[in-house]
Amino acid sequence: MYQLLKPLLFLFDPEKIHYFVTGNLKRLNTVGFFSSLLKKIFQVEDTRLERExxxxxxxxxxxxxxxxxxxxxxxxxxxxxxxxxxxxxxxTPLPQPGNDKPRMFRLPAD
Structure with a gap:
């Protein structure tokens, strides 16, 4: 799926895409089946992976x-x-202004 979306996502500023994706994840997470679907796809229950x-x-x-x-x-x-x-x-204990933009970048080979 990433290979299909990558050309589209790379057309836009990385920071804007980051907020676009996280914002849409928040909206989709309010749809009951979406959260369950992601868990079913990505979560693995295997005690061999547990660490302390x-x-x-x-x-x-x-x-x-x-x-x-x-x-x-x-x-x-x-x-x-x-x-x-x-x-x-x-x-941080107080809000900070953040780094100057552009502060996000891509590695095109990824």
């Missing part, structure tokens, strides 16, 4: 790194994809 690190238990070792959901606004939607953990942030 520094006293924290994870269902699997695959996580989403910080930066994708810097405002922690898409956690329920991202949970549907079966990540063992989701790192949010960067979290």
């Amino acid at each position: 690190v520094f006293g924290l238990k994870f269902k699997n070792p695959v996580g989403l790194a910080a930066g994708f959901d810097k405002n922690a606004s898409s956690i329920p939607e991202l949970e549907n994809f079966g990540f063992g953990f989701i790192e949010i942030g960067t979290v």
Whole structure:
């Protein structure tokens, strides 16, 4: 599916596409079957994948790194994809202006 959508997504600014995709995930997540469908496709229940690190238990070792959901606004939607953990942030005590744009870029070979 990604190979089909990639040419279309690459026509637009990466930051705008990021917010477009996360916003649509939020909207689609309100449709009951969509959330269930994503879980059925992406979540794997296998005790062999479970890990305990520094006293924290994870269902699997695959996580989403910080930066994708810097405002922690898409956690329920991202949970549907079966990540063992989701790192949010960067979290600061006060709002920050952010980096100058463009602050997102693509690696065309990806």
